[in-house]
Amino acid sequence: MVRAPWETRSCRKQTAQPRAERRRRPPSKDAQTTGALRRQILWLSNRLNRVWKLRPWNGWAEHYDDNNPMIAAEECVVTPRLAELFTPGAAALDAGCDTGRHSAALADISYHVIGTDLTPAMLNIARAKVPAAEFREGLFENLPVDDNAVDLVTSALAVCHALDLSVVFNEFARVLRPGGRILLSGPHPTAGQIGGQAFLSGEGFDLPHVRNHAQPISDYVTAMTGTRFHIDSLVELPYDAMTLEMNPGHKFYPQVVDGALKGLPFVLIWEATLT
Ligand SMILES: C[S@@+](CC[C@H](N)C(=O)[O-])C[C@H]1O[C@@H](n2cnc3c(N)ncnc32)[C@H](O)[C@@H]1O
Numbered sequence: 658m659v660r661a662p663w664e665t666r667s668c669r670k671q672t673a674q675p676r677a678e679r680r681r682r683p684p685s686k687d688a689q690t691t692g693a694l695r696r697q698i699l700w701l702s703n704r705l706n707r708v709w710k711l712r713p714w715n716g717w718a719e720h721y722d723d724n725n726p727m728i729a730a731e732e733c734v735v736t737p738r739l740a741e742l743f744t745p746g747a748a749a750l751d752a753g754c755d756t757g758r759h760s761a762a763l764a765d766i767s768y769h770v771i772g773t774d775l776t777p778a779m780l781n782i783a784r785a786k787v788p789a790a791e792f793r794e795g796l797f798e799n800l801p802v803d804d805n806a807v808d809l810v811t812s813a814l815a816v817c818h819a820l821d822l823s824v825v826f827n828e829f830a831r832v833l834r835p836g837g838r839i840l841l842s843g844p845h846p847t848a849g850q851i852g853g854q855a856f857l858s859g860e861g862f863d864l865p866h867v868r869n870h871a872q873p874i875s876d877y878v879t880a881m882t883g884t885r886f887h888i889d890s891l892v893e894l895p896y897d898a899m900t901l902e903m904n905p906g907h908k909f910y911p912q913v914v915d916g917a918l919k920g921l922p923f924v925l926i927w928e929a930t931l932t
Contacts, residue, residue: 726897726899726900726903727814727844727900727923727924728758728814729899729900730894730897730900730923730924731813731814731842731894731924731926732758734842734892734894734926735759735811735813735840735842735926736759736762738840738928739759739762739763739766739768739809739811739840740766742809742838742840743766743767743768744808745767746769747768747769747808747809748768748769748770748771748806748807748808748809749763749768749769749770749771749807749808749809749810749811750770750771750772750773750800750802750806750807750809750810750811750832751763751770751771751772751773751790751811751812751813752773752797752800752810752811752812752815752816752829753773753774753775753797753812753813753814753815753816753818754772754773754774754779754780754783754792755774755776755779755783755813755815756779756782756783756786757772757782757783757784757786757787757790757792758813759811759813760772760783760786760787760790760792761786761787761790763790763811764787764789764790768809770787770789770790770791771790771791771792771793771802771806771807772787772790772791772792772793773792773793773794773795773797773800773801773802774792774794774795775794775795775796777794780792780793780794797812797815797816797819797825797828797829798819798821798824798825798828799828800828800829800831800832802832803832804831804832805832805833805834805835806832806834807832807833807834807837808833808834808837808838809833809837809838809839809840810829810832810833810837810838810839810840810841811839811840811841812829812839812841812842813841813842813843814842814843814844815843816841816843817843817844817849817869817872818869822872822876822877822879822880823879823880823883823884825880826880826881826883826884826886827884829884829886830884830885830886830931833931834931835931836930836931837930837931838889838928838929838930838931839881839886839927839928839929839930839931840926840927840928841926841927841928841929842924842925842926842927843872843924843925844869844923844924844925845893845894845921845922845923845924845925846871846872846873846874846925847921847922847923848869848896848921848922848923848924849869849871849872850871874891874925877925877927881927881929885931885932886929886930886931886932887929887930887931887932888927888928888929889928889929889930890926890927890928891925891926891927891928892925892926893922893924893925894922894923894924894925894926895919895920895921895922895923896918896919896920896921896922896923897923900923901914901915901918901919904918
C-alpha cells in the first residue's frame with residue numbers, strides 16, 4: 658500500500674517539533690493579552706447567549722400549565738401509553754420536562770424519574786410539584802445523564818425547539834439501555850408551517866412566542882434510524898374544536914381559521930425502540 662508522507666512514522670518524527678521544546682517556549686506578551694481578551698469575550702458571549710435563550714422560557718414558566726390545547730391533545734394518547742410501557746423497577750427520563758407534567762405522571766406510575774430541562778425557572782416548579790423525581794439542568798443535545806441509565810425516554814412538545822434532531826436522538830440512544838423505548842410528542846410540522854408556534858400569553862396582535870422548528874417527518878425518520886432506533890409507530894392527531902378555538906386568529910376570523918385548519922395534522926407522537 659502506498660502511504661502519504663504524513664502517514665509514515667519516520668515522516669512524523671522528522672517534521673514534528675518535540676513536545677518538551679514546544680512547552681518550554683513561553684507565549685509572547687501580545688499573545689497572552691490577546692488570549693485573555695478572547696477568553697473574556699467568549700465567556701461574555703456565552704453568558705449573553707444563555708440569558709437571551711432563557712428569556713422567553715423563564716417568562717413562560719409561570720403560565721405553562723394554563724390552558725394549552727397541544728397538551729390536552731397529546732395527553733390523551735401519551736399518558737395511558739406511559740402506563741402500558743411500565744415494567745417494575747423501570748427508570749424513565751423526561752427530557753425537556755418543563756414544569757414536570759409527564760414527570761408527575763411517570764412518578765405516579767412508579768417509574769424512577771429523572772427530568773431534565775434547559776430552564777431553571779421551569780425546573781423549580783417541577784421540583785416543588787414532583788418531589789419523588791430527580792431534576793437536572795441540561796440540554797437534550799448534551800444530557801446530564803449517564804450512558805445506559807434508563808429504560809424509557811419521554812419527551813413532550815420539546816425537541817421541536819432543537820436545531821438538529823440527530824444530535825438529540827444520538828443522546829437518547831446513549832442514555833437508553835438496549836431495548837429501551839422512546840415515546841415522543843411534538844407539534845406536527847404542518848402546524849409549524851402554517852404559523853403554529855409556542856405562543857406565550859399575549860393579547861390581540863401582541864403574540865410573544867418561542868420558535869417551533871418545522872422539522873419535516875423525514876428529519877425524524879433520518880435521525881431515529883441513523884441512531885439505531887426502530888420506529889414502532891407514528892400517530893398524527895388532527896386539529897380539534899378546542900384547538901381551533903384557541904388559535905390566535907380565531908377571535909378575528911373564526912370561519913377562516915376553522916375552514917383552513919380543520920382536519921389538518923396538529924400533533925405527532927412517535928414510538929421507537931433502541932435496537
Ligand atoms: C413546550 S415546553 C415542554 C413541555 C413539557 N415537556 C410538557 O410535558 O409539557 C419546552 C421545554 O423545552 C425546554 N427546552 C427548549 N430547548 C431545550 C434544549 N435545547 N434542551 C433542553 N430543554 C430545552 C424549555 O426550557 C421548555 O421547558
